[in-house]
Every structure is written in C-alpha cells, then in structure tokens.
Amino acid sequence: MEFFLDPSRCIGCQACVRACAECDTHAGRPMIHLEYVDRALSPQTAPVVCMHCEDPTCAQVCPADAIKQTEDGVVMSALAERCIGCSNCVLACPFGVPRYVPERDQMMKCDLCYDRTSLGKMPMCATVCPSGALTYGPPEVIERLRRERSVRSFRFGAQEVRTHVGLMAPAGTAEIDVDVASFIAAEPEPMRKIA
Amino acid sequence: MKVEIVGGLVAASLVVAAIAIGSGGLRHFDPALTHYAFASVIAAFAVAYRYGGWLGRPPTRRLLRRVLELALERGFARQGAHAAGLAAARLGAQSFIARRSRLRWVTHFCLSWGSMLAFAITFPLVFGWVHFETAPTEAETYRAVLFGIVLDDFSVHSWKAFAAFNALNLSAILVLVGVALALYRRLREAGDFAVQQLAVDILPLVLLFAVSATGLLLTISSRALGGGGYPFFAVTHAATVIALLLYLPFGKLFHAVQRPAHVGIGLYKRAAASGAAARCVRCGAAFASAMQVADLKHVLGALAIEPRFADGLHYQDVCPGCRRRLLALNQGRLVGR
Numbered sequence: 383m384e385f386f387l388d389p390s391r392c393i394g395c396q397a398c399v400r401a402c403a404e405c406d407t408h409a410g411r412p413m414i415h416l417e418y419v420d421r422a423l424s425p426q427t428a429p430v431v432c433m434h435c436e437d438p439t440c441a442q443v444c445p446a447d448a449i450k451q452t453e454d455g456v457v458m459s460a461l462a463e464r465c466i467g468c469s470n471c472v473l474a475c476p477f478g479v480p481r482y483v484p485e486r487d488q489m490m491k492c493d494l495c496y497d498r499t500s501l502g503k504m505p506m507c508a509t510v511c512p513s514g515a516l517t518y519g520p521p522e523v524i525e526r527l528r529r530e531r532s533v534r535s536f537r538f539g540a541q542e543v544r545t546h547v548g549l550m551a552p553a554g555t556a557e558i559d560v561d562v563a564s565f566i567a568a569e570p571e572p573m574r575k576i577a
Numbered sequence: 578m579k580v581e582i583v584g585g586l587v588a589a590s591l592v593v594a595a596i597a598i599g600s601g602g603l604r605h606f607d608p609a610l611t612h613y614a615f616a617s618v619i620a621a622f623a624v625a626y627r628y629g630g631w632l633g634r635p636p637t638r639r640l641l642r643r644v645l646e647l648a649l650e651r652g653f654a655r656q657g658a659h660a661a662g663l664a665a666a667r668l669g670a671q672s673f674i675a676r677r678s679r680l681r682w683v684t685h686f687c688l689s690w691g692s693m694l695a696f697a698i699t700f701p702l703v704f705g706w707v708h709f710e711t712a713p714t715e716a717e718t719y720r721a722v723l724f725g726i727v728l729d730d731f732s733v734h735s736w737k738a739f740a741a742f743n744a745l746n747l748s749a750i751l752v753l754v755g756v757a758l759a760l761y762r763r764l765r766e767a768g769d770f771a772v773q774q775l776a777v778d779i780l781p782l783v784l785l786f787a788v789s790a791t792g793l794l795l796t797i798s799s800r801a802l803g804g805g806g807y808p809f810f811a812v813t814h815a816a817t818v819i820a821l822l823l824y825l826p827f828g829k830l831f832h833a834v835q836r837p838a839h840v841g842i843g844l845y846k847r848a849a850a851s852g853a854a855a856r857c858v859r860c861g862a863a864f865a866s867a868m869q870v871a872d873l874k875h876v877l878g879a880l881a882i883e884p885r886f887a888d889g890l891h892y893q894d895v896c897p898g899c900r901r902r903l904l905a906l907n908q909g910r911l912v913g914r
Contacts, residue, residue, distance in 0.1 A: 389905035390914040406767035417898065419905045428905030442880050443873060445636040446838060458772065462677065463832040466839040468846075470636060473865050474873055476884060477904060478897030487673045497771030530912060538892045541884040549904070551911045558907060562895060563888055565906050566859050 384521050385494065385505065386532050387431060388550035389419075391515040394427030398507035398516055405506050406497045408459065413481065413492040414507050429515055431507065432457060432479045432492035433536075433545035440471035440480055440491075449489075455546045456496055460489040476538045476560075494547075533558050581629035588625030589618050592704075600705025601725050613703040616819040623826035628834055635879035637838070639872050644841040647848050656844055663843040668836060684758040688785065689833070691751030695792075698744055699818075709741075746796050749789035756786045781829045787817040845869075857896035859903075864896035 394416070402412040415430040438457045441449035448464035449471060451457050460471070460480075467487040471480040480491040495505035499518075508518035517524060524532065532548025535557040542557075551558060596614060600606040606614075631637055648656040666672050671689065675682035701707040701723070712718035712730055719738060721728040731737040759782055763769050773779065791814035798807045825831065849866035856863050874893050877884065884892035895903070 388908075390909050390912050407771055409768060415901050417901050417905065419902050419909070426905070426909070428902065430901040430904060439882060442882070443636045443876050445634070445640040446835060447631060447634065447637075463829060464835060466842045468640070468842045469865070469869070470873060470876070472897060473869065473893065474877065475897065476892060476900060478900035486677045488677070497767060500771065538884040539886040539890070541882050541892070549908055551908060555911060558911070560903055560907050562859065562886060562890055562892070562903060565903055
C-alpha cells in the first residue's frame with residue numbers, strides 16, 4: 383500500500399482537513415495543509431501531507447534528536463519527551479510540512495495516520511477525498527486507473543530528496559526538479575491559507 | 578580517540594574521584610554498596626559518551642554555540658537570570674507538560690520528582706558523601722555527616738529522623754503513583770496506544786516500578802515481616818537499580834539529561850524575537866527570525882545538504898507556505914493543469 387498525492391485534482395472541499403483532525407495521534411488538530419496555490423489568479427487549492435522522506439531533513443536538523451522513523455519508513459511527530467519546540471524542522475522541511483504547536487510547545491505533523499495505517503487501514507484524508515487528490519492503495523491499481531505515474535524523487539537546488547509518498551506526474555518523469563524562480567512574482571503578495 | 582570516549586572517561590574518572598575524596602579516602606564508603614557505585618561509574622561513562630555524541634550533532638552544536646554567544650553578548654548575569662526563570666518553569670514546575678495534558682503533567686511530576694529525590698538521596702549515600710552515626714554520648718541521637726562535616730544531631734524519635742529514614746519510601750511511592758497513572762494513560766489514550774513501543778515506552782515504566790516496589794518491600798520486610806525475605810528483596814532491589822542505571826543512557830530516560838536544552842532554546846527564541854525577521858523571497862512575508870534561518874543554513878551545510886539553486890537562491894529563504902504552493906505549482910505545470 384502506498385500514498386499518492388495529486389494536487390492538480392484537489393477541489394478544495396476541506397473534507398481531508400476535517401477528517402485529519404479525527405486521527406487519534408493528534409486528536410482534534412488537523413495536520414494536513416490545504417493551500418490556495420495562487421489566490422490572486424485562481425481558485426486552485428492543494429493538499430500537502432508529509433512526504434515521509436527516506437532521510438528526513440526535519441530529523442537531521444533537530445537539535446533534540448526528537449524526530450524518528452518507524453521501521454516501515456513513517457516519519458513521526460517529534461517525541462514529546464524530547465522536543466524543545468525550536469521549529470528547526472518547520473523551517474528546514476523542503477515540503478513545508480511540520481507544524482509548531484505553541485500550546486504543546488512541540489512539533490506535530492502528519493504521521494500517515496499511524497494508528498490506522500499500521501493496522502492496514504487507509505489514512506483518514508484518503509478515505510474522504512472525493513477527487514482522488516489523496517489516494518492510498520496498491521501501486522498496481524493506481525497505475526491502472528491513472529495516466530500519471532508516482533514520482534518519489536525530488537530536487538531542491540542541489541538537495542536531492544527521496545520520499546515514500548509519491549507525487550503524480552506524467553509517465554516518464556524520473557525526478558521533480560522544483561523550480562522556484564519561475565514562480566516568483568514581480569510584485570510579491572502574501573498568500574492566504576485555508577487551513 | 579573519539580571525543581565521546583574522552584568525555585565518558587572524564588565523567589567516570591570524576592565519579593571515582595568524587596567517591597574517593599567525598600568519602601574521606603573511602604573511610605565512610607560502605608562496601609555493601611560497592612555494586613551500586615560500580616554501576617554508577619559505568620552509567621557516568623555511558624551517559625557522558627551519549628551526551629557527547631548528542632552535543633556533537635551539527636544542530637545541537639550550533640544551538641549550544643549560539644546560546645553561549647548570546648550569553649557573552651548580552652551578559653551572563655542577565656541571561657543567567659532569565660535562564661533561572663525558565664529552568665524553574667520548565668525543569669522544576671514542568672508547566673509545558675501541563676499545557677499538553679493535566680494528567681500527563683501529574684504523571685510526569687510524580688515520576689520525575691520521585692526519581693530525582695531518590696537519586697539525590699542514593700548517590701550521596703552510595704558514594705560515601707553522607708553517612709549517619711550514633712552520637713558519642715547518646716545512643717538514641719543520630720548524627721548526619723556530609724563530606725566529614727557534622728550537619729545535624731537529631732533524636733531517632735524526632736520528625737527529622739522520620740523524614741530521613743522515610744525519604745526513599747516517599748520517593749518510591751511518588752514513582753509508583755506516576756507509573757500507575759502512566760499505564761492508565763497509555764491504556765486509555767488511543768493515540769499513545771497506537772504508537773507506543775515495548776522497549777521504548779513500557780520498559781522504563783517496568784524498571785521504575787521494579788526499583789520502587791523492591792525498595793518499598795525492604796521497608797515492609799523490616800517493619801512488618803520481621804526481616805522475612807529481606808536478603809531476596811535486597812538482591813532484587815540491587816539488580817533492578819543497576820539495570821536502571823545501565824538503561825539510563827540508552828533509552829527514553831536519557832531525555833532527563835537532554836531536557837536542559839529546553840532552557841537554552843528559551844533564551845534562543847527570546848533573542849530571535851528581538852532580532853531581524855527573515856522574509857520569504859517569493860511572497861515577501863516575514864516567516865522566521867533571520868538568526869534562525871542563518872543558523873539553519875549553517876547546519877544544513879554541515880550536514881552536506883545544499884538546497885541552493887543555480888541562481889544563488891537558497892531554499893531556506895522560501896517560507897514553508899510557499900514551499901507547499903511550489904510543490905503544487907510545479908506538479909500542475911508538469912501535468913498541464
């Protein structure tokens with residue numbers, strides 16, 4: 383079973399945000415991000431879950447050594463007993479995923495609904511997503527249903543990142559080389575966030 | 578030789594020296610407690626070894642260095658006063674845990690203060706720093722001696738004697754209450770139940786329970802059972818204490834040694850809040866302190882992670898929100914939507 387993310391399919395219904403808050407490991411707090419991609423020009427929204435990197439940058443920059451991976455590669459929220467709430471992980475994650483929760487003075491993030499996926503169930507967000515932007519299932523089924531293929535290799539400048547969660551891209555795409563320069567507007571304008 | 582090994586050897590040597598000097602050249606060292614002392618020396622080596630390895634990690638090293646720089650720049654007295662306040666709140670009262678959950682705070686307060694009280698009593702006794710003797714002229718008067726200096730004389734029937742003889746029992750009861758509450762919470766909270774692991778989360782509770790229960794059984798044996806089972810309980814207690822000391826550097830309990838970093842980050846955050854803000858190169862919003870972003874670039878460089886683009890742009894200069902949008906924008910362009 384694998385997680386597939388296709389932001390281009392998102393319809394901004396927020397079902398994933400509501401469902402995410404139901405997860406027991408962060409009960410009451412949604413960990414998924416739902417963003418307006420370019421609010422000034424388009425109603426397009428995009429969900430972002432933790433990509434569960436093979437060698438997570440968040441864990442490497444953590445001064446408290448508080449971020450651990452399970453044996454099956456899931457990157458967990460910072461250990462409550464170790465996290466000192468410095469936000470290094472929040473700032474260093476190339477996907478912008480971890481959240482600093484001030485009330486707990488602790489970093490929390492998407493843990494792939496470990497209470498569910500460790501038992502073979504789907505993550506909450508994927509169970510409710512009506513458009514297939516968030517999908518969890520066997521890779522062969524996704525390959526049969528979609529034209530796009532899952533890419534789990536990313537490049538941010540000279541940083542290469544391999545992930546367990548796949549981003550859907552046209553067949554033949556081996557790596558997604560994230561481009562920043564093309565998306566910097568001449569007149570910067572703060573963007574709004576849904577959740 | 579690795580720095581961690583040197584640190585471990587220094588720590589172990591300091592403990593041996595502290596035993597030799599503090600016990601008056603082993604005059605007040607109790608040979609019956611040798612196995613505890615031996616385990617303490619090994620634990621000191623292992624704790625310092627692991628602590629050295631932890632401090633050597635680039636992000637930890639950078640944080641430590643920055644906190645020391647801030648103390649130099651802003652004055653040790655001013656930073657020290659603020660650190661003392663933070664230490665009282667975060668290490669003493671542990672108020673940040675109360676914000677996570679009231680039950681969690683009560684549990685941790687019992688476990689941590691029960692354990693610290695026990696260590697504060699046990700180590701000086703084991704190392705021969707403190708010993709009790711009968712006053713020369715009065716058989717029912719006890720004398721407490723610290724580093725060879727008489728601290729106090731008190732009657733064995735006084736409240737001081739009661740407190741001195743039962744302090745370890747009190748610490749054991751505190752720990753047992755904490756263990757019971759921790760197990761109750763772990764069984765009741767589905768989130769914790771899902772992610773807990775036997776070796777990481779349950780084993781320390783088992784060890785703390787075993788140490789406290791066997792310690793209390795020593796008192797029960799001498800006061801209620803006429804000494805029945807005392808040798809067995811004494812050996813079992815020694816074995817569990819040694820196991821706990823040897824587990825300390827390798828498991829969850831090591832966080833007790835790491836936690837003072839929470840005071841350091843309090844100083845760091847205060848300095849960061851009063852300094853310049855970093856602004857996102859894409860949206861222009863202030864998203865962090867310029868000091869922390871500069872530190873992160875340094876840490877990433879030390880880790881051989883270089884999110885720098887051909888045009889010189891560093892991904893640390895893009896805010897987390899824009900990074901999420903950029904993922905969607907790049908994917909949208911690829912799929913043609």
